[in-house]
Amino acid sequence: MQFALRMGDSTLVLGHRLSEWCGHAPVLEEDLAIANTALDLLGSARHWLSLAAELEGGHRTEDDLAFGRDASDYFNLLLVEEPNGDYADTLARQLYFDAWHTLMLEGLTGSTNAKIADISRQARSAAAFHLRRSSDLIIRLGDGTTESHDRMQRAINDFWIFTGELFDKDGTDETLIAGGVIPDVATSQPAWQNHIEHTLGAATLALPPVTAMRSGGRRGVHGEHLGFLLAEMQFLPRAYPGARW
Amino acid sequence: MSELPLWEIFIRSQHGLSHKHVGSLHASDAEMALAHARDAYTRRNEGVSIWVVKASDISASAPGDKSALFDPSNDKVYRHPTFFPMPDGVKHL
DSSP states (O other): HHHHHHHHHHHHHHHHHHHHHTTTSHHHHHHHHHHHHHHHHHHHHHHHHHHHHHHHSSSSOOOOHHHHGGGGOOOOOOOOOSHHHHHHHHHHHHHHHHHHHHHHHHHTOOOOSSSHHHHHHHHHHHHHOOOOHHHHHHHHHSSSSSSHHHHHHHHHHGGGSEEEGGOOOOOHHHHHTTSSSSSOHHHHHHHHHHHHHHHHHTOOOOOOOOOOOOOOOGGGGOOOOOHHHHHHHHHHHHHHHTTOO | OOOOOOEEEEEEETTTTTOOEEEEEEEHHHHHHHHHHHHHHHHOOSSSSSEEGGGGGGOOOOGGGHHHHHHGGGGGGGGSSSSOOOTTTTTOO
């Protein structure tokens, strides 16, 4: 259940973040594209949270899990809760996530748990498209004007400290890896690094300097921004429990 | 960003049918136009293939030439296949 929550929370929180761009993106075409990405992630989040609710025993639903938990009970990656910033920030965050997400889903399709394998198979092609999109846009911005290059580089550097957590493992992970339920993320790290280096190279951007990494999201220890995000996302169901429309 | 070129989008809805014009969008090149077209026009399983064509590459007939182009065909009735007796029982003509 912990693993399903982690996947569900990361996709839900990132989906919500991206949906904040709806109506505000730099051009209409990007607005549609980013809202589509948000919807894909939200769809995935529903699958993961339904699975989590089921594994828990069924006394809570996916909605209860999404709208009824506080920040300390959310187990998303720190990376995805960071604010949108400018478009360079959003894309840097997206590239790091997409590259990890596609590899994770790829590994999960071989899960010994049929439901996990199923959810991952469904999400895989959308994730592959997201990765193509974020990589392509970063190459365009990095290899664009001086200003777009500088802003892209700054964003790539700023989000780097959150990428260590993508490959963290704890006891829960170890147990699931041993049972063949989830892949060992450490083995995907070189492929992730490779994709990032290749993309940044094509974008004429430099790989960020080695730094101490920040983590904690997967244990429920979050930064200051998640609470505000949840407050907005959860307001309606909490103020009007059981509301329907 | 309005300086980005305009692209016309054509989608083949299923194999065997021809590509049909569905709309247009702005993009900096063909690759980006394809990606945007996927998001703007194929969310509901609409297609099996997308064409993107730069709007500036399309040559169109001028509305003012309408009579010169199309009128002559109207007074040549023999061009229209209306002189054949229809056998009874043919439904789809």
